[in-house]
Amino acid sequence: MRNKQENAEVGLKYSYQQYQELGGVINEEDYQSVLNCAQSAVTVDNKALIAQSELIAKKSGIMLHNSEDALDQRTVLYGILRTDTNPGEKYHHGQMSDQKLFAEALRMLGDADSLKKLIEAHPNILL
Numbered sequence: 001m002r003n004k005q006e007n008a009e010v011g012l013k014y015s016y017q018q019y020q021e022l023g024g025v026i027n028e029e030d031y032q033s034v035l036n037c038a039q040s041a042v043t044v045d046n047k048a049l050i051a052q053s054e055l056i057a058k059k060s061g062i063m064l065h066n067s068e069d070a071l072d073q074r075t076v077l078y079g080i081l082r083t084d085t086n087p088g089e090k091y092h093h094g095q096m097s098d099q100k101l102f103a104e105a106l107r108m109l110g111d112a113d114s115l116k117k118l119i120e121a122h123p124n125i126l127l
Contacts, residue, residue: 014110022107022115030084035108037080042070044079053078056102060121062114074114077105099125 014035016028024031044050050066053075057064064072071079081101096104099122106115119125 014108018110019107022110022112024104024107026104031108034077034080034084038073038076041076041080044071044076046079046083049079049082050075052082052098053102056099056118056122057114060114060118062117073109074102074105074111077108078102081105097125 016024016031019026019031026034050071053072054064054066056062056078057074062074064075066072066075078098078101081096081104082098099118103115103118103125106112106118
């Protein structure tokens with residue numbers, strides 16, 4: 001289970017270059033914005049988003065560590081990405097599928113093992 005300190009350290013552990021090397025497609029400004037939002041977040045208010053992240057993870061063989069007090073950082077990042085919409089911007093991450101957004105969250109955290117499992121379970125997310 002992650003706490004506020006671990007969430008705050010997320011932005012320090014990973015770089016935009018590492019994210020891109022894992023195939024990340026979100027621009028650097030949005031990447032930083034999402035990580036900054038995640039630094040202070042330990043939960044997501046939308047239970048449907050939490051359930052969706054858990055379903056994606058379960059189907060992919062990924063174990064999330066969500067609790068009432070603190071959500072897994074992958075769930076937090078997925079929730080931020082899913083709720084951050086900008087319909088006027090072409091290719092904004094708000095236009096991505098749930099699986100693609102979860103993949104972006106994994107890339108942001110440098111979680112290559114979980115990303116591999118997700119891609120194996122959802123091969124069409126690469127299209």
